[in-house]
Amino acid sequence: MRRWHPGLRTSIVLTVIAITVAATGTMALLSYQLQQTEIRERFKAAAKADFGSDRQQIHQWLVNSRSTEQSKLDSVGEYLNGRLALDWSILNFNASLGPQSSLGPGGYVPVSGRPGPFDRSRVEEARAKETATVDYNDIVDGSLHYIVMGQAEPGMILVEIYSTEIADRQLARVRLELTAAAAGVILVGSLLGLLAARRIQRRVRVAAGAARTLGSGALDTRLPVQGRDEFADLAGSFNSMAQRLGESIEELRRKDEQQRQFVADVAHDLRTPMAVLIAASDGLDGPERERSAELIGTQTRRLSALVEDLLEMSRFDAGAAEFRPEPVDLQALCVDVVEMVGADIPVAASGDGVVTGDPRRLHTIVRNLVSNALHHGAPPITITIDGTAEPEVRVAVRDHGPGLPPELGSKVFDRFVRGDRSRRGEGSGLGLAIAYENAVLHGGRIEVTSPGGAEFTLVVPRSTAIDPD
Incomplete structure (x- = not known):
């Protein structure tokens, strides 16, 4: 099975998309975590402030109430019923205030308000604290609620149950907004990556075309040098290589022409002494024997000097001087x-x-x-x-x-x-x-x-x- 090898443009686009998705996803996740923490903390702070206000109001209600001691729980219930959209419960452990809460299998059962039960350890922790509150998250009626409890009066535990629906809606809106923003960023990043890939691919194609043109023999091919980026360095290096290659080929052509001319000149210069030597050697048998011997000696010396000079030039050409x-x-x-x-x-x-x-x-x-x-x-x-x-x-x-x-x-x-x-x-x-x-x-x-x-x-x-x- 052949492996897929994406082209340069596809590789750049995929790389940009992957980086954009990773960076955008990370930023969106971090932003959501920060927003979630802020919304949750703000929600809890508002709930605790409401609970503290209700506890003070209950204390003042009981102080100003003219009812008998047996009717204090009813007075508290009357006050809390006046609070709209508030779920509450009363746990009573003071016999002088009315009926007392019992301990069931799931925890303590309230004497009024929303039926429980409530976790035993949380209730006992609230009973142990005089002014502090106990807060925690728990599932109520199948959904997550925030529960705050504390003593309104000695032996009387006030429990207020706050639905997290509002905070959840805010978080859902934040998630939607961050998702839309991330999608937009990914889309824009992908388009920019596509444009960048096209630009890079175009410059690479120009360089490849210049290389093909140079390879076909057009030694004057050059790339435009624009800017100071890596492609500018590539273009500069290509131009330097093309110039050196052109100079080298031109030097080789010149050397080749020089060698051809050298061979022709050597043949021409050897022709004269060789012709004289042949003629002089033929004259050794005739009456001009002394003149022929003199010519042979002169031309031999000339030929020897020429050969020595040629050998010296060959040493220079071979780099062996x-x-x-x-x-x-x-x-x-x-x-x-x-x-x-x-x-x-x-x-x-x-x-x-x-x-x-x-x-x-x-x-x-x-x-x-x-x-x-x-x-x-x-x-x-x-x-x-x-x-x-x-x-x-x-x-x-x-x-x-x-x-x-x-x-x-x-x-x-x-x-x-x-x-x-x-x-x-x-x-x-x-x-x-x-x-x-x-x-x-x-x-x-x-x-x-x-x-x-x-x-x-x-x-x-x-x-x-x-x-x-």
């Missing part, structure tokens, strides 16, 4: 690069040029920047080290050549990107890409400007947060 940080003096490193390339390039430094980084990779960055300036720029070429800032050190390599073409400004660090002049040279177009990846590995960057030439500035933090691996 080796990083071994240690204190590095950038001024000494730049001087070493200048000596290696054999160029007359001055190195100027200010401040503290010591950073924590991988010396081999920092050397590669500066060497590639200097080689780029030598091959594509024009003298004079300068290297300036600025170590005056506390968080980072800047190494600027500037030439006074034609500068960076405008079309290369946004992609100068892309792989296999070369200007018109460099396309005729021996470069592979990977030098600046490798320099840039090494700078990022250090948590730094390379900035490019063209202030009458080209200026590449390596910005390296003094310490890196990347752990060696």
Whole structure:
């Protein structure tokens, strides 16, 4: 048998109705209990006040009566009969006042008024008290009555019987009013719950529709953020997720395009040395043997350098680039690069040029920047080290050549990107890409400007947060 699983709207409505019924029922019950207690106490207080007044009046009646002692019970009966809508009884234990009450199976029997009997223990308690009264509830003629008894005269017990019908009618009216109020509250609460459920369901459907739209490929799908409730948090989280997903997919597309372009460029760059190698190897059997051997050596070295650069780029892509940080003096490193390339390039430094980084990779960055300036720029070429800032050190390599073409400004660090002049040279177009990846590995960057030439500035933090691996 399948279990019933209500929908969101039905669940909310049922929950609201259940809470409303429970809360309203509890409040109605508590209100009724308070009203019942108040009405009962008020009824008892009025009955006791009437009894006290009657007892005083009886005493005054007997004092002022001129009848004989034997007629006092009749005098009391005459007075009480004058009280309309009052049930009363007289229990007499004083022989001087008239006939005395007898003890029957059910209690003491009155000598006048409403026949009893009355509970023995209650009567004896009233006889023991001179001025206090005894009150209790009892069933009389099949309905609940409130009974008050006390001594009107020594040995004479006055009993007054009050019907609770009036109080019961008041309580019935209170019950009806509270029931009607509770029903109204439940009805209003149910309607409000239905409206709230529709509103929540509508917002959930909007979110579900946005999720389906996003899943179908519309990465620009966003939810409106309204208010500061949980749905606003949901909408904000959905929008952030959609933005990150869009950025990730766009990055994957860019990477995919980059990889396709990478493969095409690699094939293009390998084609030339391979063709030269094939032609040179064929010439080894001819008269140009020395020239062919020279070409084979040159192209082999070029091919080896290209393969090494490709391997280095693959390490960056795989996140497996080796990083071994240690204190590095950038001024000494730049001087070493200048000596290696054999160029007359001055190195100027200010401040503290010591950073924590991988010396081999920092050397590669500066060497590639200097080689780029030598091959594509024009003298004079300068290297300036600025170590005056506390968080980072800047190494600027500037030439006074034609500068960076405008079309290369946004992609100068892309792989296999070369200007018109460099396309005729021996470069592979990977030098600046490798320099840039090494700078990022250090948590730094390379900035490019063209202030009458080209200026590449390596910005390296003094310490890196990347752990060696």
